[in-house]
Amino acid sequence: MPNYIRDPQAIYAESFATVRREAKLERFPEDVAEVAVRLIHACGMVDLADDLAFSPDAVAAGRAALDVGAPILCDCEMVAAGIIRRGLPERCDVRVTLNDPSVPGLAKALGTTRSAAAVSLWEDRLEGAVVAIGNAPTALFHLLEMIEAGGPKPAAILGFPVGFVGAAESKAALEALAPVPFLALRGRRGGSALASAAVNGLALGLRGDGTR
Numbered sequence: 001m002p003n004y005i006r007d008p009q010a011i012y013a014e015s016f017a018t019v020r021r022e023a024k025l026e027r028f029p030e031d032v033a034e035v036a037v038r039l040i041h042a043c044g045m046v047d048l049a050d051d052l053a054f055s056p057d058a059v060a061a062g063r064a065a066l067d068v069g070a071p072i073l074c075d076c077e078m079v080a081a082g083i084i085r086r087g088l089p090e091r092c093d094v095r096v097t098l099n100d101p102s103v104p105g106l107a108k109a110l111g112t113t114r115s116a117a118a119v120s121l122w123e124d125r126l127e128g129a130v131v132a133i134g135n136a137p138t139a140l141f142h143l144l145e146m147i148e149a150g151g152p153k154p155a156a157i158l159g160f161p162v163g164f165v166g167a168a169e170s171k172a173a174l175e176a177l178a179p180v181p182f183l184a185l186r187g188r189r190g191g192s193a194l195a196s197a198a199v200n201g202l203a204l205g206l207r208g209d210g211t212r
């Protein structure tokens, strides 16, 4: 067996240092660079930095929201599962409405996916929240529609839908409309692990897994 690193903090440190060495991070403000490092760390693709769209105040806005205990609204359970809870301020609630019993009926009535219908249930918690979308393009499209229609506005949107149908388009719409501070990965790439990593980047910066 090769000799391998066993200390978790040393693994994080080595990994983050490698990303810093290999990725092109110069165009980012330092706080956005921290989140970019965590995103690359989560997927192993240093060229992800080239496709990261952001508003300069996205990380500051997301962190300020978490500091006052804003809820984190996720499009699916996989995103919520990847969030390091011990890294969050105590009052931050991580919420997924996808499996609410009303969602299948609502999706049928609205003629859309369950993911998009689930976003309709965010209405009363959306103002000032942090939104993390890692799977469903239709969830991001529907969120933008709700905001455009004059609905409540989250503090920040972390846009990482993945795939071949609507992913690139939904993130392009987020970037074009920019109704609130946002981070988004242009193109087809994305995924739940990246959305979780973005939240962890807001909450922890580069403090590993939050254990002290």
Ligand SMILES: C/C1=C2N=C(/C=C3N=C(/C(C)=C4\N[C@@](C)([C@@H]5N=C1[C@](C)(CCC(=O)O)[C@H]5CC(=O)O)[C@@](C)(CC(=O)O)[C@@H]4CCC(=O)O)[C@@](C)(CC(=O)O)[C@@H]\3CCC(=O)O)C(C)(C)[C@@H]/2CCC(=O)O
Binding pocket: 075, 076, 077, 078, 079, 098, 112, 113, 114, 115, 116, 134, 135, 136, 137, 138, 139, 161, 162, 163, 164, 165, 166, 167, 190, 191, 192, 193
């Ligand atoms: C069209 C959908 C896509 N799903 C993708 C990738 C993955 N999805 C997984 C799982 C387990 C779930 N996906 C659903 C959200 C489900 N996926 C869809 C929908 C049909 C529509 C979403 C959309 O287009 O906006 C969606 C169902 C819906 O009605 O909204 C999920 C709810 C399905 C289910 O439970 O039956 C479920 C969410 C589970 C959770 O709560 O966490 C995968 C794990 C599937 C797999 O690979 O086996 C995977 C995870 C990817 C990730 O990193 O998140 C795509 C690629 C996003 C695809 C949309 C685009 C495309 O090109 O087809």
